[in-house]
Amino acid sequence: MSTATSAQPMVQLGGIRKSFHHLDVLKGVDIEVGNGQTICIIGPSGSGKSTLLRCINHLELPDAGVVVVDGEVMGYTEKKGRLVAVRAKDIDRQRRTVGMVFQRFNLFPHLTALENVALTPRQVLGLSRKEANALAEEQLARVDMLSRKDAYARQLSGGQQQRVAIARALAMKPKVILFDEPTSALDPELVGEVLQVMKDLAAEGMTMVVVTHEMQFARECASEVVFMDGGRVVEQGSPDEIFGSPRHERTRAFISRVAHETAASG
Amino acid sequence: MTSTAHASPGEIADPSIRSARLARLASLPLKKHAHPWRWLSGAFIIAALVFVVRAFARGDIEWSEVAAYLFDDRILEGLGQTVQLAVICTLLGTAIGIGVAVMRLSRNPVASSVAWFYVWIFRGTPDLLQLLLWFNLALVFPTLTIPGVWEARTIDVVTPFVAAVIALSISAGAYIAENVRGAIAAVDHGQLEAASALGLPKRSTFRKIVMPQAMPSLIPAIGNHAIILLKLSSLASVISYTELMGSAQEIYYVNARVVELLFTIAIWYLVATSLAGVLQYYLEKWYGRSNVVTRTNSLDRATARVLNRLRSGTKGA
Ligand SMILES: Nc1ncnc2c1ncn2[C@@H]1O[C@H](COP(=O)(O)OP(=O)(O)O)[C@@H](O)[C@H]1O
Ligand SMILES: [Mg+2]
Numbered sequence: 001m002s003t004a005t006s007a008q009p010m011v012q013l014g015g016i017r018k019s020f021h022h023l024d025v026l027k028g029v030d031i032e033v034g035n036g037q038t039i040c041i042i043g044p045s046g047s048g049k050s051t052l053l054r055c056i057n058h059l060e061l062p063d064a065g066v067v068v069v070d071g072e073v074m075g076y077t078e079k080k081g082r083l084v085a086v087r088a089k090d091i092d093r094q095r096r097t098v099g100m101v102f103q104r105f106n107l108f109p110h111l112t113a114l115e116n117v118a119l120t121p122r123q124v125l126g127l128s129r130k131e132a133n134a135l136a137e138e139q140l141a142r143v144d145m146l147s148r149k150d151a152y153a154r155q156l157s158g159g160q161q162q163r164v165a166i167a168r169a170l171a172m173k174p175k176v177i178l179f180d181e182p183t184s185a186l187d188p189e190l191v192g193e194v195l196q197v198m199k200d201l202a203a204e205g206m207t208m209v210v211v212t213h214e215m216q217f218a219r220e221c222a223s224e225v226v227f228m229d230g231g232r233v234v235e236q237g238s239p240d241e242i243f244g245s246p247r248h249e250r251t252r253a254f255i256s257r258v259a260h261e262t263a264a265s266g
Numbered sequence: 267m268t269s270t271a272h273a274s275p276g277e278i279a280d281p282s283i284r285s286a287r288l289a290r291l292a293s294l295p296l297k298k299h300a301h302p303w304r305w306l307s308g309a310f311i312i313a314a315l316v317f318v319v320r321a322f323a324r325g326d327i328e329w330s331e332v333a334a335y336l337f338d339d340r341i342l343e344g345l346g347q348t349v350q351l352a353v354i355c356t357l358l359g360t361a362i363g364i365g366v367a368v369m370r371l372s373r374n375p376v377a378s379s380v381a382w383f384y385v386w387i388f389r390g391t392p393d394l395l396q397l398l399l400w401f402n403l404a405l406v407f408p409t410l411t412i413p414g415v416w417e418a419r420t421i422d423v424v425t426p427f428v429a430a431v432i433a434l435s436i437s438a439g440a441y442i443a444e445n446v447r448g449a450i451a452a453v454d455h456g457q458l459e460a461a462s463a464l465g466l467p468k469r470s471t472f473r474k475i476v477m478p479q480a481m482p483s484l485i486p487a488i489g490n491h492a493i494i495l496l497k498l499s500s501l502a503s504v505i506s507y508t509e510l511m512g513s514a515q516e517i518y519y520v521n522a523r524v525v526e527l528l529f530t531i532a533i534w535y536l537v538a539t540s541l542a543g544v545l546q547y548y549l550e551k552w553y554g555r556s557n558v559v560t561r562t563n564s565l566d567r568a569t570a571r572v573l574n575r576l577r578s579g580t581k582g583a
Contacts, residue, residue: 057463089467096465106460110478123470165460172464 005089010035010207011210016055016065018048021123025051027231028065033176033224036205040239041219043228044254049211052228053178054183055097058091069097070175085186096124099169099177101185105161107153112249113140113164114149117171143197163197176207183214219243227251292566331526335517336533351430351509352538356492358435360458363442368472370447381443388440391452394501396437401429401505426507434498438491445487449480481553489546493539510534 011033018026025048033039041049045206048112056067058075067074067081076083076092085202086094106117117136121127127135143163153161162182169177179198183191195217202208202221216238218225225242227235227250235242235251247253283289325360335341352513369381388396404420411417424432453476461471503512514527 059459059462092465092467094465095463098463100460100463102456102460102463106454106456106457108457108460108475108479119474120464120466123466123474168464 008035009033010037010070011056011209012066012068013052013056014066016052016062016067018051018055018060018062020232025231028060029228029231030231030250031226031233031236033070033207034160034208037223038202038206038210038221038227039206039224040222041209041211041226041228042213042215042242042254042258043216043234047228048231049228052167053100053180053209053211056176056178057095058102059100069094070104072097076096091121092124096120096172097175099172099174101162101165101177101179101182105153105158105165105185107165107168109153112150112152113145113156113167116153116164118170120168121171135171136167142170142200143167157190158186159193162186162194163262166197166201168193170201176209177201179208179210179212181211181213183212213258215243215255215262220264227254229254276526281366299384305508327525327529328523329526331523332529332533334531335523335527338517338530340513340517341530341534343512344508344510344531345538347507347509347513348496348499348511348534349538351427351502352435352492352495352542354431355434355438355495355499358431359438359442359491359495362435362439363446364477366439366443367446370443371450385440385443388437389444393433393437393498397430397501397505399434400424400433401426403429413501426502426505428435429505430507434495438495442488442491445484446480449484449487450476452492453479453484480554482550485546485550485553489542489549492542496538496542497535540550 009032011031012033014018014031016029017024020051029048029052031039031052041052043049051060055062055065056069056074058067061075062130066076072094073083074094075086077086078084107113111119114133114136117139118129118132121135122132124130125132135151137146143166145160145163145167148156148160148164151160153164156164166182170187182198183194183202186194191214195214198208198210198217203207205220210217210222220239222239224236226233227242227246227248229250235246235248240249242251243255246255275295278289278292311441324467366381366384369377370380370385372381401424403424407420408418410420457475457479458471461475499509500511502509503515506512508516510531514531518524518527
């Protein structure tokens with residue numbers, strides 16, 4: 001499956017396969033994300049969306065296939081016609097170019113918002129405390145959380161925690177950010193503030209891969225929508241194509257089901 | 267015997283509530299549970315205590331001697347050695363415990379087997395036995411050698427103090443390792459994922475993310491071990507190390523005031539272990555300041571109870 005992307009590719013997934021104890025979760029996935037694009041991945045629960053996202057930054061090691069981020073193969077170097085696994089510190093370095101935002105935020109609860117954001121820059125970029133804090137404050141301002149910089153996670157609402165988590169990812173100046181259902185754990189009235197931050201990022205030209213059930217967000221912000229089912233990409237296209245005239249029956253069924261659920265719950 | 271804690275009757279302020287029965291019920295005084303068994307059992311225990319205290323007061327103990335030896339130079343010297351031994355062994359034991367726990371949790375099968383074996387050996391044999399083995403190391407290896415660099419007689423190196431430090435630290439380390447392992451395993455997996463995704467190196471993740479979150483649940487265990495070590499250090503008297511117990515023995519071998527001296531040092535052991543408890547309380551508070559683990563420890567709960575009582579008391583008045 002090839003898609004015409006005008007932009008330079010930032011993330012390329014080729015032939016990604018992954019199974020857990022004989023359960024084939026990913027059965028060969030190819031996706032290309034252009035520089036500055038926002039790709040939304042939709043699909044039923046259990047279709048392998050999270051696993052795919054986690055393969056991109058090698059939180060999960062694909063059984064087969066390669067992930068290329070900005071031209072660099074994740075986790076491997078090419079040597080004498082083979083891909084040889086790199087060492088831990090190299091994979092750490094590569095992961096810094098890929099930010100990730102989790103469904104459950106995963107803020108470090110023993111650190112304040114500022115410390116959450118400043119920790120990694122300070123530990124790995126060799127910044128002084130002052131420099132790291134300045135960087136962290138800048139990122140917290142981007143998500144409108146500067147006023148709560150001294151709060152611990154438990155003192156923040158879910159939406160605020162997620163915004164801090166986004167700032168934490170941004171502080172590493174990633175080339176791409178992965179979002180795994182970033183609003184699914186939020187109370188409905190807090191979803192908007194997180195989506196707004198993501199919309200702003202998309203508008204600023206950040207490359208993003210977003211697994212989401214927020215169809216409205218996908219419609220408005222996605223450069224491409226990918227529909228996954230059963231460990232495969234079933235269909236991929238512009239939001240208009242996927243939501244307006246899906247080619248596959250499964251896509252159509254899924255979209256109408258989600259639309260019903262949203263209508264029922266909203 | 268009857269407790270008459272009558273609360274002041276309530277008055278219904280809302281005029282729209284006119285039920286006569288409700289008004290009458292609301293105006294009745296409230297009587298709380300009487301708890302007669304608490305009073306009875308309390309009285310019984312106090313009686314038993316009085317009996318015991320009287321018996322000891324009339325018994326053949328020279329209490330003035332107990333007081334006189336409390337600040338005896340040799341006793342204070344011994345106390346210093348006991349505290350020193352306990353502090354050193356707690357610190358070393360914790361360091362060993364953390365190291366062994368990390369090995370135990372490592373994916374490297376060699377490392378985790380070695381750690382398992384360590385815990386198995388040193389948790390499975392008596393401390394006194396370990397102490398005697400370390401002290402008698404010279405019988406097995408008369409000299410210690412690093413070929414071409416250093417050589418010494420074992421007797422000169424493994425002094426009673428060194429043997430005690432080695433034995434007690436290693437044995438404490440085996441216990442603490444299990445505590446550390448549990449505390450580390452209890453840290454939310456999402457924390458590790460977030461750290462990996464950020465590209466935070468393993469070492470930093472351990473130091474900055476895992477340990478700070480494991481600490482709150484670890485402090486009580488380490489505090490417990492500090493108290494155990496304060497007491498276990500008395501074993502070192504067996505290998506002729508004059509800590510608190512040894513000092514007492516040296517004195518009562520001469521003057522035969524055995525029980526008096528045992529009471530003297532019992533007081534010091536209680537003081538030392540109580541202070542360790544207080545220190546533990548403040549460490550717990552410090553590590554729990556972001557309230558990562560919502561442990562309610564007993565001292566806090568007791569304080570909260572007293573405060574509540576005071577508050578409701580002032581409200582009622
Ligand atoms: N670490 C794992 N071990 C075993 N099975 C897993 C693991 N992670 C995911 N799976 C399984 O893989 C399938 C796809 O999971 P996931 O990628 O989370 O789907 P989605 O995010 O689309 O809901 C599910 O059946 C899930 O149970
Ligand atoms: Mg998922």
